[in-house]
Amino acid sequence: ETPGRRMGYAVVGLGQFALNQIIPSFARSRSSKLVALVSGHRDKALQVAERYGIAQTNIYDYQTFDRIADNGEIDIVYIILPNALHAEFAVRAFKAGKHVLCEKPMAVTVEECETMIRAGREADRKLMIAYRAQYEPSNMEAIRMAREGDLGKIRLVTSDHGRILDPKVPADQWRMVRALAGGGSLYDIGIYSLQAARYITGEEPVEVSGRISSDRSDPRFKEIEDLVAFQLRFPSGALANLTSSYSTSPVKRIQVFGSKASLILDPATEYERHEMVVKTAKEERRVQIPEDNQFAAEMDHLSKAVMEGREPKTPGEEGLRDIRILQAVYQAAREGKPVIL
Template structure:
């Protein structure tokens, strides 16, 4: 296949750019502008899984984090793990395999375990980490089934440890800016949201092979890219959908889609009357964008969820203002610093396991509706976000 682009390369395609123009009030929390802590005072992270995200984003992010540090690596490839450890100044006994993973219980250097494995492995290694007495930061989607997600949440409660899901957009400056604009009703009420999240998957890329495997991924494009749109509609509005309709279109002759759906479109209905249209695909041009249409204008975030280079265009009175680049920041450092301060008791939990479970349930409802050719599925389960990111997470450079 000619277009060799993975989610990780898509998200990291654009570099970070200039500072955000509008003034945004900051709040106290893990990402406030302060000096980095002494190394001995930083919260130690064990990275479980040494794939593209870990090597390209997480370990570099820990090098610039203010209150978090790399303490150990866990991998099924011993030579690779030893090499990565040596490159990052870790001693030999900070290298773990999946066969001796339980040994982390006796390692006081490890406070948080960051799960960066194929989705089907999240629950097993999260629960093991809780049994070892560690806190957990887990990549999204948090699991492949709602039952596994519920088991992860129960394990966290039983261990009296924190479970955070890696919703980095909760801490990303541009997304926070849009959330705050919407809370302030700067362009009147929101009427409609459109999210488009997808790319071309490639069977020659090992990281895409498992994403196209129904059992390992749990949902193909929907779980990999669509989860960004499902989550975005919710955090942009700070509301939960009460019903969904969805449709799927998949070419089964395409070898990529033997076990998962390809193009999925859905429509959420919210209590306020807002309609949110979402789309995801593993067979269309790479895009990660959202549009918020209000009574008096429009907010276009394109890109909206890259690792860097996100841009916001404000259209009001029929006139588009110059695009606003997100301020330079390492999204992963911000996310891990936030988790570190949650562990310290200095920041509220913004992205708990319950957030991941809500998205799991909504994605399940999308697939259920699509299987019934757009039948309405009720989603008013009574869930309410515990903490609004717009109310507590700061933005770099804002006093």
């Protein structure tokens, strides 16, 4: 690795998450730099370019996007579009010879995920899914403690992710449209509950069950689901009890119950605040982990993986696994019986 070398990123989609979290986080990165913008709104792109010192010649729209093939400054394309557009732009980025960082959920269908993985392989480029929690220090410490036996044998993981979907918020408008979002609370934030169960246990579920409750008279839930409660069974015998909701007050919590101790991470998946408590029969201890910018850490992880020719920790296969499981949750809820994976 050349010291100080940075990979050039093109951010695709200048929405809430890109503007408020990702683009400002390049200032905290060590191996990544923002070099190009892709947007359907040129005025907005010009303003962002001005603010972050991006050359006007490095602004693209969704039609001119494929011309990034001729831009040697761009190494990695970061896709921050509505879920149903992830696959198309990942494939076009690979065709242009670029590596891809793609927001969660990876895509809408299993077939789209497989197409993305295949396109990356054929282009010999890296594909990473932006599972930021796996690059966040408190979650990484929880994973370490679970894996190294600090909590004893892991028997149960519970995780809840909920918030109120607000039709007045632009970012929530496409989330109510199935053709753009692919699913409701499960796809958007239930995926954090699922990720937690998988990264804490380090296992893949063998059985899934689920229930969905949506008030179809509420205009928000004409096309997508609201409340989901789902359970996973793991080969070790561990269980996960997981939820997602678009109609309850905010929660972003992970709890791990082991034979020696339990761990509560609450909030677990905030942008910049995490609190962790470990409890045993005798004591309750707060675990203080210094906060770090998880978005910069995530981008730098991919930048280093590209520079060193390694696979990232959360490749396309990891995104595909989650989409398969989320689809099984929908099936289990539809059929009213568990699905064996």
